Amino acid sequence: MAVKKVLIIGGGFAGINAAKKLGNAPDCSVTIIDRRNHHLFQPLLYQVAMAGLDPSDIASPIRSMLNRYDNISTLLGTVDRVDVDRRVLITEVGELAYDYLVVACGATHDYFGRDEWEDYAPGLKTIPQATEIRRRVLMAFESAERTDDLEEQTKCMTFVLVGGGPTGVELAGAIAEMARNTLKRDFKTIDATHAKVILVQSGDRILKQFPDALSQYSKAALEDLGVEVRLGDRVTDINAEGVQVGDDFIHARTVIWAAGVKANPIGKTLGVETDRAGRVQVGEDLSIAGHPEVFVIGDLAAAKDKEGNPLPGLAPVAIQQGHYVGKLIRSEVAGKTSMKTRRPFHYLDKGQVATIGRRRAVMQSGRLRLKGTLAWLGWLLIHILYLNGFRNRFFVFLSWAWSYVTFGRGARLIVAKQWKNNATE
Amino acid sequence: MAVKKVLIIGGGFAGINAAKKLGNAPDCSVTIIDRRNHHLFQPLLYQVAMAGLDPSDIASPIRSMLNRYDNISTLLGTVDRVDVDRRVLITEVGELAYDYLVVACGATHDYFGRDEWEDYAPGLKTIPQATEIRRRVLMAFESAERTDDLEEQTKCMTFVLVGGGPTGVELAGAIAEMARNTLKRDFKTIDATHAKVILVQSGDRILKQFPDALSQYSKAALEDLGVEVRLGDRVTDINAEGVQVGDDFIHARTVIWAAGVKANPIGKTLGVETDRAGRVQVGEDLSIAGHPEVFVIGDLAAAKDKEGNPLPGLAPVAIQQGHYVGKLIRSEVAGKTSMKTRRPFHYLDKGQVATIGRRRAVMQSGRLRLKGTLAWLGWLLIHILYLNGFRNRFFVFLSWAWSYVTFGRGARLIVAKQWKNNATE
Incomplete structure (x- = not known):
């Protein structure tokens, strides 16, 4: 049986979780391409902006997150477009052919x-x-x-x-x-x-x-x-x-x-319908019309829940979609399931949480509604648990404990943009 | 008795230690000016370059290092030159008058x-x-x-x-x-x-x-x-x-x-002799010729030891010079000592240490010479002890312990220089 080439664009929540599910999968050769070398834990990015955490607390090199899987390569580079008919990805380092493509390159903010x-x-x-x-x-x-x-x-x-x-x-x-x-x-x-x-x-x-x-x-x-x-x-x-x-x-x-938010322009090169924000219309199996071998997941996808409501651009949606697509490809390559009889993706809404400040947060899960200290502790716990890697968890936990006790913010540095000797800014 | 204005240029090892010695000194109003908002623990900067530590592990805001002293203000800004005759400092935010001036704005690298x-x-x-x-x-x-x-x-x-x-x-x-x-x-x-x-x-x-x-x-x-x-x-x-x-x-x-290293060009505006690297000639009391109220310390100073040999551009020299000048000004403002009978500065050479890698280092202190694991442990201990602030010490210690055990480098991030949406680099 021939080895199938799987390409994943984007090392965010969707892409990295798809890759992990394909780790050491038989007959799968996986390449994940991203224009940055790190996976970013977006939900805590505001704390880097607010000098509470360091960049490396919430980011990990994609390479090292996946280096235990021999069948996965990591490529740093930008993607120009997808040619779905020829089944190739056009990147800055040349063309890459695929049998399966997972497009998970997210969204950026939009100024309308x-x-x-x-x-x-x-x-x-x-x-x-x-x-x-x-x-x-x-x-x-x-x-x-x-x-x-x-x-x-x-x-x-x-x-x-x-x-x-x-x-x-x-x-x-x-x-x-x-x-x-x-x-x-x-x-x-x-x-x-x-x-x-x-x-x-x-x-x-x-x-x-x-x-x-x-x-x-x-x-x-x-x-x-x-x-x-x-x-x-x-x-x-x-x-x-x-x-x-x-x-x-x-x-x-x-x-x-x-x-505002707008989807990555790569979505438009897939040749299928996109919504006002540039998000790509996908079917129940998260593949695009006419191309069951091309999946779009994460913030780039305009997926819907069972009732037909659009799924929000949140980390849990991206993670679950990544897991779903990773498992699906693994199973199809192994010959256990077929492209023709795919079980649809179902988003399990575990709830949501947002924080306002010290001991002030809101949390909703099913019919449970929490606010104040309890919701804040829930927020802390969830974010520590979902953070990648023991090192990051440990250091973020310590930074938070430290800040909580001292009211301090350890990373209060103004760093110049230019590195040269005579740089004035 | 009138309050004396003390200006310190530079928040490196020399300047920050001079400031600390002047903290809450009677009749002293101190302003420390630096073009960066942080003091940097230079000896560990190579570890930031090598992805072992985060910038905030080895840097602290100058403001917060000195905020316990009511008589010290911190100013973020660049200094153009000194007018020693009029006793004013010309900065980007206007002129600042002084009774005592401490010039400690260091050196940068030089490409000959x-x-x-x-x-x-x-x-x-x-x-x-x-x-x-x-x-x-x-x-x-x-x-x-x-x-x-x-x-x-x-x-x-x-x-x-x-x-x-x-x-x-x-x-x-x-x-x-x-x-x-x-x-x-x-x-x-x-x-x-x-x-x-x-x-x-x-x-x-x-x-x-x-x-x-x-x-x-x-x-x-x-x-x-x-x-x-x-x-x-x-x-x-x-x-x-x-x-x-x-x-x-x-x-x-x-x-x-x-x-190579060359001194900050501000030194040349003092109107006294400088050496080939632009370092300012100072007397035994670290003041410049004809101006006992102007001190030059740290890497910017061409100071000499008792034997007349030039002192090296090292952190311990800068720290001791900062202590010396801070105490001297404090004592003179309080009227305990006089400008005319100054005790000269003496550098106490405690030795030196340099590291090559894991359990590989060299150390020399007086007649003691160490190499290998023992020198390396000495290096670790000294750098942890001299690092500013308990938070920095604690986090650096943990990062090192982590790296030692895992051979990992937590900060292996390639971060783009541009922040805009469409930035490609």
């Missing part, structure tokens, strides 16, 4: 056609973005300390978060807590506790994927930390001076984008 | 007039430089894995270190160990253990500040790790293809500069 906003309002999807946000937030306090101009000082100490989903809520809570607890003793001229944090949400409540009561609790918890939550307001402009929100112009030096 | 070499051979003085070197070393293995061209593969897997001082030796040993132990299982196409590491030293032995027997041991220890040590060879050119060493051209993708 206003890409020029990115300069003033970075999003949070990658490590360089997290360190850029960290740099901006810390530099804002430094600049406030350096100036005598009160208007400039206020602008420096105003932080606007665009988007009321989990990322926006987590960042707003974290900036407010950092100003209140960690930074207040550091500055002599300014009072860091006077920092103004504004969360802008176009809808009528934050964390809208949670039950209404938990949204209300989250809003109250943020306000208790001093965050101003603006609901039903739309951002119409962002520039170097600040943000236009409805009829108000908010003068703010630091703006962070946590709103 | 060939600044164009920097692109091909970064030096190691700052965190961005450490992460750039990490990126280059890890990317070299990735590129080797991606190519079929054997010549190109060899070039990718050749690493040249220029300079046989502690930094060059530590980096050479660490790259060799990383290839041998950490990376060998990660790559399927290339054999990482075939990496060629070449240390080029123009003098006739490496670690020339150590006794000859320890230099010999270090050379043998490096060679045992597979490092080629080239003595008495001078680098005459560095370009994208490699390095010209004597009559040989070594094809190498990765070159690291660990050779």
Whole structure:
């Protein structure tokens, strides 16, 4: 029996879990390609941006995560497009042929056609973005300390978060807590506790994927930390001076984008229908129409649950899809099942959790609803458990314990972007 | 009695220790200015470059290191020059007047007039430089894995270190160990253990500040790790293809500069004599000629010991000079001593230590000479003890223990330089 070539694009939650299920699978030769060398635990990326964790706490080299499987190769490189008819992937290092293809290259943030906003309002999807946000937030306090101009000082100490989903809520809570607890003793001229944090949400409540009561609790918890939550307001402009929100112009030096998402453009090269955000339509088995050998999973896929509702772009969905596709390919290559009689993918919704700050979080699982300390402990536990590798778990646990006791943030470094001798920034 | 203004330029070993000695000193208002927000534990920077430690393990915000002292302010900014006659410091945020000035802004690496070499051979003085070197070393293995061209593969897997001082030796040993132990299982196409590491030293032995027997041991220890040590060879050119060493051209993708040092140009604005490397001539009390209120300490100072020999650019020298100057100013402001009857600075040489790799190091203290495991344990102990802050010590200790047991390097991340959505690098 011939060895089947399986290509996986993307080493995120979906791709890495598909790969693991194919580890040491008989007659399978697997290559996973990613333009970064590391898998990233996205749910904790905001903590890197907020100087609570280091990049390496939440990232692991894809190579070392998979090095125990002899049949899996890792390739660092970018993918241009897929030629589904010729069954080849066109990459920067040449063409790669496949028998099975798993497309799991995710999504990035979207500025709704206003890409020029990115300069003033970075999003949070990658490590360089997290360190850029960290740099901006810390530099804002430094600049406030350096100036005598009160208007400039206020602008420096105003932080606007665009988007009321989990990322926006987590960042707003974290900036407010950092100003209140960690930074207040550091500055002599300014009072860091006077920092103004504004969360802008176009809808009528934050964390809208949670039950209404938990949204209300989250809003109250943020306000208790001093965050101003603006609901039903739309951002119409962002520039170097600040943000236009409805009829108000908010003068703010630091703006962070946590709103729209758009899928990786590779999805469009598959030749099948995509939705408004560029996500690829997939069947019940997560393959694309006419090509049972091509799967799309994770944030790039527009998959649906049993009731026909779209599945959210969350880590658990990506993980379960990765497991499903990995097992399916393994079984078909081994001749145990057939392409023609595939059992559909079912998402098991275990619930969701979001954190606002110290001992403030919300959690929903089935009919269970938790808020406050218990939900926060649940959040901690879940994130430690799902974090890859014992080393990461151990160090993140210790960092958290340390921060909890001392109110400190160990990674409060402003690191220059340029490395050369005479670099000024 | 009027409050005296003390300005300290630089938050390295010299400046931070001068500041600490002035903490809560009566009638002293101290400002420490640095263009970075963090103090860096330079002796472990090579471990950040070698993916063994995270930047925040060896760096602490200057603000938080000094926030317990009410009389000390921290300013983030660049200094243009000193006007010793008017007793003002000209900075990017305006002029600052002083009664006492402590200039401690260190040195950077020097390419002996060939600044164009920097692109091909970064030096190691700052965190961005450490992460750039990490990126280059890890990317070299990735590129080797991606190519079929054997010549190109060899070039990718050749690493040249220029300079046989502690930094060059530590980096050479660490790259060799990383290839041998950490990376060998990660790559399927290339054999990482075939990496060629070449240390080029123009003098006739490496670690020339150590006794000859320890230099010999270090050379043998490096060679045992597979490092080629080239003595008495001078680098005459560095370009994208490699390095010209004597009559040989070594094809190498990765070159690291660990050779020359030049002092910060601020020293030249003091109006006194500087040596060839731009270091400022200071008197026995570390002040400059004609200006007893201006001190130069650390790597920027050309200080001498009792015998008239120049003091080396080492952390212990900077620390002791910082303590000396801080105490001296404190005592003079308090009226306990006078500018006219200053006790000279004496450097207490406690010895030196350098590491080559796992259980391989050299140590010399007075007449004591150690090598191998015992010296290595000494090295570990000294570096843990001198590391600032309990958090840093604790996390570095754990990282080391982890790496020692697993042969792993936790921070093996290749992080892009650009943060934008569409950034390709």
